[in-house]
């Protein structure tokens with residue numbers, strides 16, 4: 805079995821979740837936590853991302869390195885710091901509004917179920933730094949687009965958006981200012 809088939813086999817699907825949000829009726833929620841519960845699967849996931857980043861993304865980067873890994877609230881926080889440490893890059897969180905101290909830049913976005921605002925600390929990225937964004941899943945692309953806006957506001961250059969899962973039918977990648985790399989593509 806390939807890495808991709810193995811990781812796909814670990815995901816679980818939950819119809820009509822989260823229950824408390826009426827607009828989630830008909831949405832199949834894909835859960836990545838079974839991967840994190842299984843050390844072999846988690847290691848396979850991180851190694852897969854690192855292999856892609858070192859063989860493709862860094863090779864094509866203007867400064868031949870990734871300066872910053874940006875992780876999105878909340879599940880991007882589980883992946884971003886590990887990738888950043890292994891790459892020798894900075895980790896920078898993008899958080900939901902009101903959670904970060906100090907001066908922040910903010911951007912509002914629409915997601916598959918509702919509206920939210922994202923923030924990043926205003927001095928987190930320096931002009932010209934190369935950045936990759938990581939999250940568990942891209943649906944409409946609203947969250948990732950808002951993160952890209954925060955990076956661009958600070959003069960950062962987004963090289964790529966990384967996800968475990970891409971919901972292809974929502975075409976979220978088309979909203980973004982850099983290519984998407986996803987391990988599992990889902991059509992339903």
Ligand SMILES: O=P(O)(O)OC[C@H]1O[C@H](OP(=O)(O)OP(=O)(O)O)[C@H](O)[C@@H]1O
Nearest residue numbers: 877878879915916942943944945946947
């Ligand atoms: O492409 P989009 O339509 O923006 O949707 C994708 C986002 O939705 C989920 O997070 P959610 O906002 O549910 O927050 P959580 O991680 O705090 O549960 C997911 O982890 C992504 O961050």
Ligand SMILES: Nc1ncnc2[nH]cnc12
Nearest residue numbers: 831832833834916941943
């Ligand atoms: N279908 C989905 N599964 C898991 N997380 C999500 N975030 C937005 N849509 C999602």
